[in-house]
Amino acid sequence: MSAIRHILFLFMSIISVTAAAQSAMLAKSDSILMRFDDRFVMLDSLIFGSHPKTESNRDIFLDATRKYGDTLIADSLYDDALRKQTEAGAKVIKSATGLQITGQTYYRLDHSLGIVDDDDAVSRYNSKVQAEIRWNFFNSGLFKQKGRVRELEIQADIDRLAYQKETRGTEYARQREFYRARQDSALCRILTLRVANLNMLADAYMFLLDVQNISSDDMMLTLSEKAEAERKLTALSAQGLEADNLADPDAIIVEIDTAAFLSYVEQNQADFKIARKRMDLAEQRAKNQSYWNDVDASPFVRYSYYTREYMPNSSNVDAGIYFKIPLNNTASRQRDAYRAQSEAIGAEQYLRMRQIADEVRYVDIETGRLNNSIKGEYERSLTLRRYLDTRRNAYGNRLGEYNRLARMREYNAYLLCLERMLEFQYSRDQQIAGLAKFLTGESVGDFCSVINLSDSSK
Secondary structure, eight states, rough: HHHHHHHHHHHHHHHHHHHHHHHHHHHHHHHHHHHHHHHHHHHHHHHOOOOOOOOHHHHHHHHSSSSOOOHHHHHHHHHHHHHHHHHHHHHHHOOOOEEEEEEEEEEETTTTTTTTOOOTTTTTOOOOEEEEEOOOGSSTTTTTTHHHHHHHHHHHHHHHHHHHHHHHHHHHHHHHHHHHHHHHHHHHHHEEEEEEEHHHHHHHHHHHHTTTOOOOHHHHHHHHHHHHHHHHHHTOOOOOOOOOOOOOOOOOEEEHHHHHHHHHHHHHHHHHHHHHHHHHHHHHHHHHOOOGGGOOOEEEEEEEEOOOOSSSEEEEEEEEEHHHHSSSOHHHHHHHHHHHHHHHHHHHHHOOOOOHHHHHHHHHHHHHHHHHHHHHHHHHHHHHHHHHHHHHHHHHOOSSSSOHHHHHHHHHHHHHHHHHHHHHHHHHHHHHGGGGGGGGGOOOOEEEEEEEEEHHHH
């Protein structure tokens, strides 16, 4: 009898433990279901709730293409420095008088060395002091003054354009950083929601796996998707941002007027402006180069004073002209060299324009491809939103329980669609931002037409 009592006691203990485990399991199940229901209410408020209108994606895009204002101060300072430099160079040219004073003095050592002097008593002298003033017109500021000053001005224009080009490169980098920060901020909000949803799915799948209601395949797929989403979220510069509106995705299509852009670039792009100025500089140098640059024809006045031993000291004044005439044709050859340099710059400009045209066409093709992807994801988001709305009403009118895991995957499909649309928009904006490097102080947005898909779908 004691053995029977022991067996009955063990049986009742097993039943008691099983009942407690079932009670704990039911409590955990109810907790998971409540978490899902609360999550659905929050997601519905983001997707179907009424939200205040924020700044449009179109305005943000156009603002990002505009020139940053703080570089205008630097431009002004550099322009002032170049202007002062040019004015100083012009003053140097104009201040050249071409006048030159030379002189010499010496003492004859014939007597002290015992050398017989063959000069007669009249012309014989012991020492001599001589001074001369000479004027070389071709070395004065009067000779080709305008041409040489013009050469300085052209060089200053080249330096100014080169500086503006470098400054624009900095603005281009800042513009790309703006797009990246904006993309990270928007993606962070979407990914934070999706990761939280995947965490709930993983917890639910783990619970079901413990009670052997599902296979491990669903669990592994969820964990893989969660790990990938967390990796993307960690790589973002923005962290901890929460979504406030998922109701109306603000997607835009951007089309580039490549013909107008290329026409404008050919006339105003920094490299082409610099090339034209370099051609002007070569032409001006050719004009400034002449045969007279090497000619020296200098009138002079010379005063000489002599000390003599046997005769009174004497002096005299001479006037004449000194000339040096080169017997070569280097000036003509130099002009030909400058003009050949100008032609080479023109050929270089033509090749550069072809390269830019090819790059602009590539950007236009990529922009069109990404626009199609954005439009496709946007239309898919509208379809999914309508589907979620229909399912929301169906779930609200249900009788009994339903598959909350399937409903959560439906919300995640919508979030993934928005995420892909943002990634396509970021890639498209980066492509268009790359065109800014061909401009100097202008906006790429001036050559773009922007269509808001939410407006066109109404």
